[in-house]
Amino acid sequence: MLVKDCGLNSGFMIPQYTASAITAENRTLANPASVHSLPTCANFEDVVSMGAYAAIKALKSVENAYRVIAIEYLLACQAKDLIPENTTESLTKLHQLLRTKVKVLTEDRFLHPDIEAAIEIVHSHHFLKL
Numbered sequence: 001m002l003v004k005d006c007g008l009n010s011g012f013m014i015p016q017y018t019a020s021a022i023t024a025e026n027r028t029l030a031n032p033a034s035v036h037s038l039p040t041c042a043n044f045e046d047v048v049s050m051g052a053y054a055a056i057k058a059l060k061s062v063e064n065a066y067r068v069i070a071i072e073y074l075l076a077c078q079a080k081d082l083i084p085e086n087t088t089e090s091l092t093k094l095h096q097l098l099r100t101k102v103k104v105l106t107e108d109r110f111l112h113p114d115i116e117a118a119i120e121i122v123h124s125h126h127f128l129k130l
Helices: 013-027 053-082 089-099 112-123 127-130
Strands: none
Touching: 013 053, 053 089, 053 112, 089 112, 089 127, 112 127
């Protein structure tokens, strides 16, 4: 749960479920768009481009991947706070970057704003430079 006093305090259990659900959605989005192609013009034409649909699915998959990475980022930083071991300079900077926007979870709270803040960081150029 990545929280000291679990029990009624569920910690990061729900974000872990969320990441699993998003990953399951990406598995569905990975199915080829071509399976949705249907014959047209009274069955005389069956070449229907699914390129736009495939692009939409790819974009959704990438956005989902950002969400999963952001959730894992939150979990990793929380774990570092619970077990403050020495680590690399880059990981320390990533941890500090998240902590400028998201406080350590000590008891349950609505985590959507934390996840959105982590997504914003993952999307940022700061995340890639560290």
